[in-house]
Amino acid sequence: MLDxxxxxxxxxxxxxxxxxxxxxxxxxxxxxxVLHIINFAHGSLLMVGLYGAFFLYQAGGIDPYLSLVxxxxxxxxxxxxxxxxxxxxxxxxxxxxxxxxxLGVSIVIENLALYFFTGDTRTIEAPYAFEMVxxxxxxxxxxxxxxxxxxxAIAALLWLLMAKTDLGxxxxxxxxxxxxxxxxxxxxxxxxxxxxxxxxxxVGAAAALLLPMFYVSPxxxxxxVLVAFTVVVLGGMGSFIGALLxxxxxxxxxxxxxxxxxxxxGQLAIFLIFIAILLFRPTGFFGGRPS
Amino acid sequence: xxxxxxxxxGLVLVLALxxxxxxxSDFWLGFLITIxxxxxxxxxxxxxxxxxxxxxxxxxxxxxxxxxxxSVLHIALGLNPWLGLLVAAAAGGTMGLLIGxxxxxxxxxxxxxxxxxxxxxxxxxxxxxxxxxTGGGVGLYLPLNIGVANMQFAGKAxxxxxxxxxxxxxILIAWRLERSRLGAWLAAIRENEDAARALxxxxxxxxxxxxxxxxxxxxxxGWFYAHYYLYIDPEIAYxxxxxxxxxxxxxxxxxxxxxGPLLGSxxxxxxxxxxxxxxxxxxxxxxxxxxxxxxxxxRLMPDGLAGLVRRWMRPAGGTQRx
Numbered sequence: 001m002l003d004x005x006x007x008x009x010x011x012x013x014x015x016x017x018x019x020x021x022x023x024x025x026x027x028x029x030x031x032x033x034v035l036h037i038i039n040f041a042h043g044s045l046l047m048v049g050l051y052g053a054f055f056l057y058q059a060g061g062i063d064p065y066l067s068l069v070x071x072x073x074x075x076x077x078x079x080x081x082x083x084x085x086x087x088x089x090x091x092x093x094x095x096x097x098x099x100x101x102x103l104g105v106s107i108v109i110e111n112l113a114l115y116f117f118t119g120d121t122r123t124i125e126a127p128y129a130f131e132m133v134x135x136x137x138x139x140x141x142x143x144x145x146x147x148x149x150x151x152x153a154i155a156a157l158l159w160l161l162m163a164k165t166d167l168g169x170x171x172x173x174x175x176x177x178x179x180x181x182x183x184x185x186x187x188x189x190x191x192x193x194x195x196x197x198x199x200x201x202x203v204g205a206a207a208a209l210l211l212p213m214f215y216v217s218p219x220x221x222x223x224x225v226l227v228a229f230t231v232v233v234l235g236g237m238g239s240f241i242g243a244l245l246x247x248x249x250x251x252x253x254x255x256x257x258x259x260x261x262x263x264x265x266g267q268l269a270i271f272l273i274f275i276a277i278l279l280f281r282p283t284g285f286f287g288g289r290p291s
Numbered sequence: 292x293x294x295x296x297x298x299x300x301g302l303v304l305v306l307a308l309x310x311x312x313x314x315x316s317d318f319w320l321g322f323l324i325t326i327x328x329x330x331x332x333x334x335x336x337x338x339x340x341x342x343x344x345x346x347x348x349x350x351x352x353x354x355x356x357x358x359x360x361x362s363v364l365h366i367a368l369g370l371n372p373w374l375g376l377l378v379a380a381a382a383g384g385t386m387g388l389l390i391g392x393x394x395x396x397x398x399x400x401x402x403x404x405x406x407x408x409x410x411x412x413x414x415x416x417x418x419x420x421x422x423x424x425t426g427g428g429v430g431l432y433l434p435l436n437i438g439v440a441n442m443q444f445a446g447k448a449x450x451x452x453x454x455x456x457x458x459x460x461x462i463l464i465a466w467r468l469e470r471s472r473l474g475a476w477l478a479a480i481r482e483n484e485d486a487a488r489a490l491x492x493x494x495x496x497x498x499x500x501x502x503x504x505x506x507x508x509x510x511x512x513g514w515f516y517a518h519y520y521l522y523i524d525p526e527i528a529y530x531x532x533x534x535x536x537x538x539x540x541x542x543x544x545x546x547x548x549x550x551g552p553l554l555g556s557x558x559x560x561x562x563x564x565x566x567x568x569x570x571x572x573x574x575x576x577x578x579x580x581x582x583x584x585x586x587x588x589x590r591l592m593p594d595g596l597a598g599l600v601r602r603w604m605r606p607a608g609g610t611q612r613x
Contacts, residue, residue, distance in 0.1 A: 100542060111578040233406075
């Protein structure tokens with residue numbers, strides 16, 4: 001049963017799914033790294049992105065990969081407004097309040113979706129959805145391969161943004177020392193909102209890449225949010241490389257665990273890893289000390 | 292307790308005891324039962340979250356464990372539901388100690404603690420979905436067998452009195468706790484854990500006690516739910532819905548106050564019911580209100596409804612905590 005002919009495709013499929021997890025987790029880890037908050041609404045924002053891509057395809061005939069160009073700025077704007085207008089104001093600077101406020105936001109978003117779009121599970125039928133590509137002995141669906149490549153490219157772009165631009169420098173300054181950053185003239189509230197917006201934009205990109213191979217429903221965010229937390233904790237809160245590596249590891253673990261021990265075990269394995277990491281090494285691979 | 296507060300409390304109690312005589316409608320009695328059940332569980336959350344300052348996002352772990360413990364034993368071995376109360380409390384409490392031991396032993400605080408409780412609830416949900424003795428995803432039906440000895444009542448009034456008993460017991464526990472040494476230690480941990488430890492408070496033991504009591508009380512909530520609806524499944528028992536509703540009740544009502552969760556439960560369920568009356572019975576509508584309420588409360592009234600009532604009762608402007 002554990003023939004390489006079965007194992008290798010499963011591992012490659014896991015890697016491609018892991019790249020999407022990584023993309024979702026990159027946004028989460030950026031928000032954590034800068035604002036030091038855990039964004040519970042992250043999964044619901046992914047759901048918003050998925051519905052966006054779905055309706056753009058259904059009503060406007062826009063290919064999901066093309067809708068990337070619209071979804072990334074749209075979700076960036078949504079994230080910016082959310083942090084600037086709601087989360088930043090309501091939380092009074094306390095971590096636990098942020099947790100509660102983002103939880104409240106996610107409840108509202110999810111149930112608005114349930115109210116307007118009903119609980120139906122929707123999928124699109126893209127013409128290339130079942131096209132296969134041969135890699136070594138494995139046949140991999142084309143959308144998964146695209147998602148894998150795009151996720152890596154976006155991670156690279158994000159790294160460039162953080163390392164090379166003035167905005168990136170300002171974000172890193174605020175992440176390290178917000179009082180000092182304020183003193184040298186950085187608008188900290190603006191940088192907070194920018195970081196949250198960029199984090200949300202990652203989710204917009206993930207949504208566009210995910211739609212050709214996944215489904216949409218109001219609760220689809222749940223599938224990803226705990227996985228994304230696991231990835232972030234595994235890689236180390238606030239670490240980009242960690243999120244990327246963590247995403248790939250989790251993707252492969254889920255896929256191989258599911259293949260060998262049954263599908264339930266794949267999900268269970270993620271949560272058990274999560275609990276084990278939190279207990280024994282809460283700093284993950286690349287993280288600093290937990291607050 | 293002042294004379295005025297005592298009188299007011301007595302009056303509310305008498306009204307609560309007589310409510311089933313005046314309210315004949317099953318619907319409204321059911322509404323009150325939900326309020327009382329969630330008040331009791333909100334109180335349980337409040338002991339850990341409000342007094343000890345440890346926010347749990349996974350109280351479903353205790354609720355579900357209590358519900359499954361009593362249901363499985365009732366179906367398999369014919370355990371009497373009234374004895375099931377003790378079993379559920381023990382099961383919920385044990386789960387609390389287990390999760391608490393692991394989390395606090397490794398020093399998880401704040402957001403990390405919230406995340407790990409959520410993860411534990413999810414693990415239990417997946418396990419309940421797969422295991423054979425829990426009935427898997429289909430859930431468990433408890434056999435219908437009406438009789439007071441079997442805790443099955445012909446009308447809702449019987450259930451109402453049981454739920455009222457749970458709410459009163461939880462208020463009593465919180466009230467006793469607030470005045471006990473443990474209560475003072477927990478408040479010290481909430482305000483500054485390192486300082487509390489430096490002053491010689493055994494913070495690990497105190498937090499463990501808080502999560503044990505909280506887990507046991509929430510397990511009893513699960514016990515009531517199972518015998519009231521005669522049905523549970525993994526989503527009801529361990530899903531995030533219960534965890535969130537319990538947390539909301541405590542936050543909206545007011546953290547670390549004796550009567551907060553009761554006020555919170557009344558306000559939350561009244562708002563949810565009103566929303567459905569006004570805008571139709573669409574799934575998710577009451578939850579939209581819950582979410583907005585959560586954000587608004589954290590923004591405008593961080594000390595909850597109980598804080599509002601306290602300010603209103605004492606217009607002279609004393610600001611210390613009651």
